[in-house]
Amino acid sequence: MNIDKIIYVLLFIPFLWILIFDQQKLKKRTVFIKYLLISIGILMIGILYQNHSETENRFLVYIGSQMTLIFLILFKIIRIPYFMIFKREPEFNAYGGKWIDKIITLIITIGTVALPLLIDSMIFKKVTE
Template sequence: MNIDLIMHFIFFIPLLIVAFNQKKLKYKDIFLKYLLISIGVLFLGILYDNFLAKENKSIVYYSSQMTITFLLLYKIIRIPYYLIFKREPEISKMPENKIDIIPTIIITVGTMALPFIIDTYIIQKIIL
């Protein structure tokens, strides 16, 4: 089995845990705990990419960024959403309220696309 694929799944597990426990993200201490874990996963992904990856940018590098991207997008969307609707956004496959489809799409697409966009347009410009 390919070690990159195994590491990808290991670094993807915190995203699944955070996504399934999103109702707890409204508490600051739990959000900070998840944020610290995601920073640790990001750090490990960068170390793996710099020292062990055979390719220029591996899938492990991008999957290690997804948890922190999810958390930051959720926090950015949650604040105005809570001020407008006086409730937490529901991020799921089929939200109960139709208005929750918009934050679900933004967070889902952003979590998948932002690591690639940030690397292409920001990190590569800094390195070069």
């Protein structure tokens, strides 16, 4: 196992922690801001690693470092209108729940995986050209 994969897994731990343990606590402003600051720190580590590393899989670390931040932003953007419409918190899980929760889960999952790639390929590469 090379260093890029180890760093990717280490940077991915806060994201998994949010999904498993603190997802319902994200409605509290202090918890959300705490995780937002952690995700910005993780993103800075990923950017620095991308710019200063010479390893072959450094792009994996860079993309993985964006996932926590993008998840938090998507979750917050979707949570606000969801709560206003349905008068309850969205449930982010693949099992059970109502059909709208499954749609929310699908949107957040696809967005968390696809947006880092789209941001890198469409925005940053166009700006640097």
